Each structure stands twice: as C-alpha cells, then as structure tokens.
Amino acid sequence: MLNTRSTWAIYTNELARFRRTVFGSLVAPVLTTSLYFIVFGAAIGGRMDAIDGVAYGAFIVPGLLMLTLLSESTSNASFGIYMPRFTGSIYELLSAPVGATEILLGFVGAAATKSLVLAAIILLTARLFVDYSIAHPVLALLYVVLIATAFSLLGFLLGIWAEGFEKLQLVPLLILTPLTFLGGTFYSIGMLAEPWRMAAMLNPIVYLVSGLRWTFFGQADVPFATSLLMTLGFLAVCAGAVGLVFRTGWRLRS
Amino acid sequence: MTGERSLPGAVPAEDEAPPILQIDGLTKRFAGGALALDNVSLQIRPGEIFALLGPNGAGKTTLIGAVCGLVRPTSGRIQAFGQDARRHWRAMRGRIGLVPQELGFDIFDTVWRQVRYSRGLFGRSPAADLLEEVLRSLSLWDKRDAQIRTLSGGMKRRVLIAKALAHEPDILFLDEPTAGVDVELRRDMWRQIAGLKARGVTIILTTHYLEEAEEMADRIGIMHRGRLLLVDDKRSMMKRLGRTEARFTLIRPLGAVPEPLADLPVELVDGGRVLLYRGGDGAGRGREHVAVLAQRLAEMGERFTAIEQRESSLEDIFMQFVDAEGTRAC
Numbered sequence: 001m002l003n004t005r006s007t008w009a010i011y012t013n014e015l016a017r018f019r020r021t022v023f024g025s026l027v028a029p030v031l032t033t034s035l036y037f038i039v040f041g042a043a044i045g046g047r048m049d050a051i052d053g054v055a056y057g058a059f060i061v062p063g064l065l066m067l068t069l070l071s072e073s074t075s076n077a078s079f080g081i082y083m084p085r086f087t088g089s090i091y092e093l094l095s096a097p098v099g100a101t102e103i104l105l106g107f108v109g110a111a112a113t114k115s116l117v118l119a120a121i122i123l124l125t126a127r128l129f130v131d132y133s134i135a136h137p138v139l140a141l142l143y144v145v146l147i148a149t150a151f152s153l154l155g156f157l158l159g160i161w162a163e164g165f166e167k168l169q170l171v172p173l174l175i176l177t178p179l180t181f182l183g184g185t186f187y188s189i190g191m192l193a194e195p196w197r198m199a200a201m202l203n204p205i206v207y208l209v210s211g212l213r214w215t216f217f218g219q220a221d222v223p224f225a226t227s228l229l230m231t232l233g234f235l236a237v238c239a240g241a242v243g244l245v246f247r248t249g250w251r252l253r254s
Numbered sequence: 255m256t257g258e259r260s261l262p263g264a265v266p267a268e269d270e271a272p273p274i275l276q277i278d279g280l281t282k283r284f285a286g287g288a289l290a291l292d293n294v295s296l297q298i299r300p301g302e303i304f305a306l307l308g309p310n311g312a313g314k315t316t317l318i319g320a321v322c323g324l325v326r327p328t329s330g331r332i333q334a335f336g337q338d339a340r341r342h343w344r345a346m347r348g349r350i351g352l353v354p355q356e357l358g359f360d361i362f363d364t365v366w367r368q369v370r371y372s373r374g375l376f377g378r379s380p381a382a383d384l385l386e387e388v389l390r391s392l393s394l395w396d397k398r399d400a401q402i403r404t405l406s407g408g409m410k411r412r413v414l415i416a417k418a419l420a421h422e423p424d425i426l427f428l429d430e431p432t433a434g435v436d437v438e439l440r441r442d443m444w445r446q447i448a449g450l451k452a453r454g455v456t457i458i459l460t461t462h463y464l465e466e467a468e469e470m471a472d473r474i475g476i477m478h479r480g481r482l483l484l485v486d487d488k489r490s491m492m493k494r495l496g497r498t499e500a501r502f503t504l505i506r507p508l509g510a511v512p513e514p515l516a517d518l519p520v521e522l523v524d525g526g527r528v529l530l531y532r533g534g535d536g537a538g539r540g541r542e543h544v545a546v547l548a549q550r551l552a553e554m555g556e557r558f559t560a561i562e563q564r565e566s567s568l569e570d571i572f573m574q575f576v577d578a579e580g581t582r583a584c
C-alpha cells in the first residue's frame with residue numbers, strides 16, 4: 001500500500017531544495033548549452049554540410065539535450081539521496097512509515113522532474129539559435145521521460161554508494177560525459193571510418209542519442225526500436241540494483 | 255494485593271496494561287563484529303517515562319535504532335502496540351517519534367518547512383494549528399521562518415524534538431535530549447517532557463546523568479556492554495544504588511569516631527582530620543544523615559572548616575555492577 005502523502009512530502013521537499021539553488025541548477029546548464037549552440041550551431045554549423053538532410057545546427061539539438069538529461073538526472077538524484085546521508089537527516093526517512101516505493105518515487109521523481117524542466121528550457125533556448133522541428137513529439141516526450149527516470153535511478157544508486165563528494169562527481173565526469181561526447185552528440189556515427197564505427201557501437205549512449213534524434217528527425221544511426229530496447233534494458237538494470245539496495249539495506253541501515 | 259511485597263524489578267501481574275512496546279531477546283552484532291546488543295529483553299508500559307542509562311558504547315542508541323528501523327537486529331523480536339514490528343512496520347513507525355542523538359537536518363531549510371515536511375513524511379494530513387502549538391510549546395514559534403543553520407545548538411535540538419512531535423507519536427524516543435544543553439534549558443526540557451507524558455505520550459530516553467533519570471523517569475534501565483543489567487522502578491533503583499558521600503574537614507583531628515556518631519556509617523581518614531560519611535539510599539536519606547552529622551558535631555563542639563558532599567554518580571554505579579559481575583564470574 002503506497003503512502004501517497006509521504007511520497008508527496010518527499011517529492012515536494014526535494015523540489016523545494018532545488019528551488020533554493022535555482023541559480024546554480026538552472027542558469028549554469030542553460031548558459032553552457034547556449035554556448036554550445038552559439039559555437040557549434042550558429043558559428044561552425046553555418047559552414048557544415050547538412051547531415052542526412054538535417055542542418056548541422058538542428059542536428060546537435062537532440063544530442064545536447066541528451067547530454068543535459070544524462071548529467072542532470074544523475075547528479076540531481078545522487079545529491080538528493082547523498083545529502084541526507086551526509087547531514088544525518090536520513091534517520092528521519094528510515095524511521096518514517098515509508099518503503100522503497102515512496103522513497104524512490106519521491107527522490108527519483110523529483111530528480112527526473114527537475115532535469116525534464118531543464119531540458120524543456122534548453123529546448124526553448126535552442127530555438128533562439130537554430131531552427132528545428134520535432135517529427136514525433138509524443139514519442140520524444142515519452143522517450144525523454146524514460147531517459148530521465150533511468151538516469152535518476154542511476155544517480156540514486158550513486159548517491160547511496162558514494163562515501164564522499166568527490167565520488168559523487170566521479171561517474172558523471174569520468175564516464176557519462178565522455179561517453180556522451182563520443183556517443184554522437186556532435187556527429188553521426190555513420191561519419192566514422194570502420195574500426196571507430198565498430199567501437200562507437202559498443203558505447204551504449206550512442207543508442208540513446210540516436211533514439212532521441214530519431215524522434216526529432218525520423219531518421220538515426222540505429223533503428224528506434226533498438227534504442228528503445230536499450231533504454232528499457234538500462235532502466236531495468238538500474239531498477240533491479242535499487243531493489244537489491246533496499247532489500248539488503250546496503251549503506252542505508254546498519 | 256497480598257501482604258507480601260513484590261521483589262523490585264518483578265512485574266506485578268494484576269492492574270497492568272499490556273506493554274506498549276515489548277522487546278524479546280534482541281541481539282545486534284554489527285558487520286564489524288561488535289556485539290552492541292546482547293539478548294536484551296524489555297517491556298515498556300503505556301504512558302511511562304523510561305530512562306535508559308549507560309556509559310558510552312553501552313548500546314542505548316543501537317537499541318533505539320533497532321526499534322525505529324535504523325538498525326537491523328541480528329535476532330530477537332520487537333512488538334509495538336501489540337503487533338509484530340517486522341510485519342506491521344508501517345503502522346508502527348507512523349506512531350513512533352525519534353529524536354536522534356546527533357543533530358542532523360537540512361540546515362538551509364527553515365524551521366516551519368522542516369516540521370511541515372516531517373508531518374507529511376509520516377503520512378499525516380497538514381495541520382498548521384497543531385504544528386504551531388508544537389513550535390510554541392518549544393519556544394520556537396518566533397524562529398519559524400529562520401534557517402536552521404542560524405539557530406543555536408540547543409534550539410537545533412528543539413527543532414529535532416518538534417520534528418519528532420509533528421506527527422503526534424504515541425511513543426517518543428529521546429536519545430540524549432539534554433546533551434550539550436545548558437542547565438536552564440535542561441530544566442526547561444524536563445518540563446517539556448513532563449508535559450508530553452501528561453498528554454499520554456510514552457517516553458523512552460537515554461541519558462548519562464543519574465540526576466536526570468531521577469528527575470524524570472518512572473523506571474530506569476541500566477545498560478552496559480550491550481546488556482540490560484537491571485530494570486527497576488526509579489525509587490527502588492535509587493534506594494538500591496544511590497549513595498551519598500560526605501567529607502567533613504575537622505579543625506581538631508580526632509583519634510576515634512566519637513560515641514554520638516557511632517550509629518552512622520562514618521569513619522576517620524587523613525589521620526583523623528577528615529570525617530568520612532558513606533551511606534544513604536538515593537532517596538534523600540543520605541542528605542538527612544549529613545545534616546544530622548553536622549548538627550551533632552556542632553553540639554559536641556567539634557568545628558569543621560568544610561563539608562564536601564556528593565551523590566554517587568552513574569560511574570560509581572557501573573563500577574558496583576562491574577565489580578559484582580567480576581565477583582560472580584570467579
């Protein structure tokens with residue numbers, strides 16, 4: 001039986017915490033992404049050929065959106081659950097009549113919400129610099145929600161695992177960002193020569209970027225179904241791991 | 255009741271409501287190997303104030319943690335409100351409040367938002383009036399819009415209490431509620447706790463101060479190295495354990511204890527310069543004796559320059575226990 005009041009309390013409390021740091025958490029990513037659009041979209045993009053019939057400025061929109069979604073979802077969720085562990089206020093959560101479902105819906109839901117809001121803002125900002133349209137808006141929305149959820153789950157795991165602030169930054173900085181950059185944010189995998197093309201296909205982020213690009217332009221490096229399967233698979237793995245954490249009480253209950 | 259007095263510590267069978275909290279054979283061995291709880295059994299009566307006394311590392315916090323869901327017991331059973339804790343954890347936790355030993359909250363948040371959050375987290379509908387009352391009773395109402403980080407340590411502890419009371423718990427755990435709190439605030443805290451008891455809340459608190467337990471508790475439990483050594487009614491506990499020690503520094507050294515003082519537990523030390531009293535029962539008899547001694551000395555014309563008096567500390571009591579255990583083990 002789900003405790004909806006408790007869930008709502010956690011969710012709104014988390015969103016309120018984000019709101020307190022609205023400058024850092026909204027302005028910074030929007031500024032960074034705007035710079036990408038100015039440099040790659042408007043300045044360099046003007047001199048680039050269209051990729052598969054899509055203007056370069058528009059081509060990078062889904063990739064940059066994905067970059068934001070992945071890093072924001074992960075870091076929001078990881079900080080969200082790491083902070084109470086760090087300050088000691090986790091005692092309250094553990095002694096409350098809430099189980100894994102309430103905690104997850106609250107923390108992961110809030111983290112995903114925040115990164116989705118951010119994604120929307122970035123999408124609107126992109127409009128100022130480049131011209132794009134979305135071929136499958138409903139699918140795009142669903143896909144983005146799926147991604148935000150999956151990576152918020154990953155962030156949650158990270159926040160439970162980390163025993164220091166530097167570890168929180170480790171995975172986003174050392175794994176996610178490089179993989180996203182190499183995963184076709186700024187180029188099509190089809191543009192790579194053969195050994196690199198094969199190597200790129202081992203990068204799971206390629207499938208995610210490609211999936212989002214498909215919802216925008218109706219064409220991508222891999223079929224949309226493959227992207228969707230990869231995303232769902234990743235979501236399932238994260239959900240399974242989180243389930244294990246709660247069953248064993250790992251790093252939560254001594 | 256029969257004419258026979260029940261043994262101290264024995265539970266009188268009749269006129270007893272069923273325990274609100276029942277702990278049977280609770281054991282906790284931490285992953286590191288530390289045995290923090292060693293087969294602890296305890297029954298808490300509805301509406302009482304129960305004080306858990308014990309030195310650092312005795313297992314008090316672990317015991318509270320096991321009931322509140324922070325610690326996973328290695329073995330044993332916990333029942334609250336007549337229901338098994340493992341099966342009915344949700345209902346049970348909704349009726350228990352916890353004030354932890356360590357301060358821990360989102361210090362950038364305001365007092366008001368935090369108590370509202372606590373109430374919501376425990377699944378209760380918003381009740382601004384009730385939260386206002388809680389904050390007022392803890393003298394926090396004026397600080398409701400203050401960020402917690404701007405409050406003093408004692409105030410922060412009160413915020414923790416307010417958070418624990420926000421969902422109107424029936425059982426409240428207070429883990430060292432007066433640690434780091436000055437004397438005045440401590441008295442204030444005692445009054446608060448008495449007020450909660452008057453409203454029917456069952457209170458389990460931990461403390462290092464015998465005085466504090468004596469002041470507030472109905473019953474006292476003594477923990478040492480993960481074991482609950484003794485549980486007793488406060489009065490019998492104080493009778494059993496309380497000791498007064500008084501040193502009279504005499505102007506004229508005495509060769510032997512004078513006859514008029516022979517009925518009291520006194521001896522001469524320091525070459526007859528100090529008259530040492532050791533006795534009493536922790537229920538005021540020791541202090542009475544000291545007054546009698548002073549009077550008799552004055553009547554005898556024996557003048558003294560100083561009286562140092564002290565009540566037995568918790569440490570003395572633990573030493574008594576540890577000694578007793580050592581003797582038994584031999």
Ligand SMILES: Nc1ncnc2c1ncn2[C@@H]1O[C@H](COP(=O)(O)OP(=O)(O)OP(=O)(O)O)[C@@H](O)[C@H]1O
Nearest residue numbers: 254284286288290309310311312313314315316317
């Ligand atoms: N998470 C933990 N992991 C390993 N050992 C622990 C843990 N928590 C407590 N202990 C050990 O369990 C024992 C009991 O600790 P506990 O905190 O319950 O004592 P306490 O009676 O509350 O002490 P204090 O008066 O200092 O608060 C100690 O030896 C402590 O080191």
Ligand SMILES: [Mg+2]
Nearest residue numbers: 314315355429
């Ligand atoms: Mg403790």
